[in-house]
Amino acid sequence: MKENLFGKTLDQLGGIVEAEGLPAYAARQIADWLYGKAATGFSAMSNLPRSARERLARTWGIALNPPVKSTESADGTVKHLFAADRGGFVEAAWIPEPKRSTLCLSVQVGCKMGCLFCMTGKQGFQGHLTSGEILNQFASLPQRDKVTNIVYMGMGEPLDNLANVLDSLEVLCADWGFGLSPTRITVSTIGLVPPMREFLARSRCHIAVSLHSPFEEERRRLMPVENVYPLEEVLAELRGSMARGQRRVSFEYILFDKLNDTPRHARELARILNGIRCRVNLIPFHPIPGTPLTPSPRPAMEQFEAHLREHGLLATIRRSRGLDIAAACGMLSTRELVRARAEAEVRPGWSGCRAPDARLDAAESGRPRTGFRARAPFPFPFSPMQVS
Ligand code: SAH
Numbered sequence: 001m002k003e004n005l006f007g008k009t010l011d012q013l014g015g016i017v018e019a020e021g022l023p024a025y026a027a028r029q030i031a032d033w034l035y036g037k038a039a040t041g042f043s044a045m046s047n048l049p050r051s052a053r054e055r056l057a058r059t060w061g062i063a064l065n066p067p068v069k070s071t072e073s074a075d076g077t078v079k080h081l082f083a084a085d086r087g088g089f090v091e092a093a094w095i096p097e098p099k100r101s102t103l104c105l106s107v108q109v110g111c112k113m114g115c116l117f118c119m120t121g122k123q124g125f126q127g128h129l130t131s132g133e134i135l136n137q138f139a140s141l142p143q144r145d146k147v148t149n150i151v152y153m154g155m156g157e158p159l160d161n162l163a164n165v166l167d168s169l170e171v172l173c174a175d176w177g178f179g180l181s182p183t184r185i186t187v188s189t190i191g192l193v194p195p196m197r198e199f200l201a202r203s204r205c206h207i208a209v210s211l212h213s214p215f216e217e218e219r220r221r222l223m224p225v226e227n228v229y230p231l232e233e234v235l236a237e238l239r240g241s242m243a244r245g246q247r248r249v250s251f252e253y254i255l256f257d258k259l260n261d262t263p264r265h266a267r268e269l270a271r272i273l274n275g276i277r278c279r280v281n282l283i284p285f286h287p288i289p290g291t292p293l294t295p296s297p298r299p300a301m302e303q304f305e306a307h308l309r310e311h312g313l314l315a316t317i318r319r320s321r322g323l324d325i326a327a328a329c330g331m332l333s334t335r336e337l338v339r340a341r342a343e344a345e346v347r348p349g350w351s352g353c354r355a356p357d358a359r360l361d362a363a364e365s366g367r368p369r370t371g372f373r374a375r376a377p378f379p380f381p382f383s384p385m386q387v388s
């Protein structure tokens with residue numbers, strides 16, 4: 001299979017044109033065709049000599065892969081399912097609102113982080129998406145021209161796939177790329193400290209950190225990452241970067257009934273976030289099978305929001321969108337995974353989704369691999385997609 005040119009940064013295109021013996025300015029011309037003019041083949045690149053186009057076409061492809069399935073919810077949210085190059089499926093959700101429309105992108109097939117409440121985590125890790133595959137979820141959509149905001153809040157942990165995520169952000173924001181404003185893009189992370197440091201240094205996009213409990217022991221039970229990168233370290237890193245002039249950050253906080261929605265939690269949250277210019281997004285929990293967790297009732301959510309505000313924090317409850325179609329990360333793809341595996345059982349030789357990795361690669365993290373257990377895929381997923 002030819003490697004895909006779509007998703008390459010200008011620097012990478014520079015290296016490619018040099019290797020193909022083309023003049024350096026051809027890189028910018030190609031970028032303009034790929035991202036500005038949405039060319040789907042080399043033949044359209046009329047300002048490149050025919051010989052150059054033929055040479056490029058021998059080694060490179062330009063592939064945009066439309067969703068294999070799209071489902072529209074009663075509230076207008078459209079959930080798209082994409083087949084990943086190396087097997088498995090990922091989801092993107094397009095969420096229209098009166099004054100803007102947000103696209104939620106995935107970065108990995110499954111996830112290594114094993115959060116107790118997350119359907120994607122239950123799938124285990126099956127692979128990284130390339131920058132081209134991340135951008136394909138935007139570029140191949142019928143709603144593409146209506147997208148005003150992009151959130152990296154779909155499947156997977158963006159900072160565990162940092163190189164591809166940074167490349168995709170560069171293409172989204174560059175004048176030679178899609179020309180979007182970095183202030184309209186938010187990357188959500190569980191808080192992997194070394195790649196977070198690099199992200200904060202290299203990207204001007206917003207960052208949202210999934211917090212979910214201010215208490216170490218409790219957070220550890222919800223999110224095994226706490227064993228490796230304690231929240232305290234994550235917050236210290238954010239404080240450092242803000243002191244160096246970084247932007248405001250958001251914190252994601254799922255509300256679980258009687259677990260993390262008490263006045264004690266609100267007080268502690270206000271204490272640990274003191275001095276960080278931030279917003280706290282309160283997320284309704286969407287129950288998934290196999291966890292003892294239940295959602296906070298609406299009045300408890302509102303009370304928690306009020307407590308945070310009393311403590312001086314900017315806090316808002318997020319609305320859930322597209323629940324009728326499970327506009328929810330991990331849900332459609334898990335369903336598809338289960339279907340594909342069932343088909344594989346009657347179709348010998350099928351080589352679709354691979355078995356999930358068991359653990360985060362310690363060499364990548366440079367830390368002990370405590371707690372990063374992937375889980376077996378679940379047959380009946382329910383998991384969320386929230387927007388503010
Ligand atoms: N891996 C990144 C981004 C993808 S998850 C992260 O964890 O931040 C995007 C958001 O969805 C995170 O805040 C995550 O905590 C939340 N989420 C996952 N499962 C959920 C569920 N069942 N109910 C509500 N929110 C959930």
Ligand code: SF4
Pocket residue numbers: 111112113114115118119120121122154155156157190
């Ligand atoms: Fe991965 Fe985020 Fe789900 Fe945790 S919440 S398992 S980090 S996708």
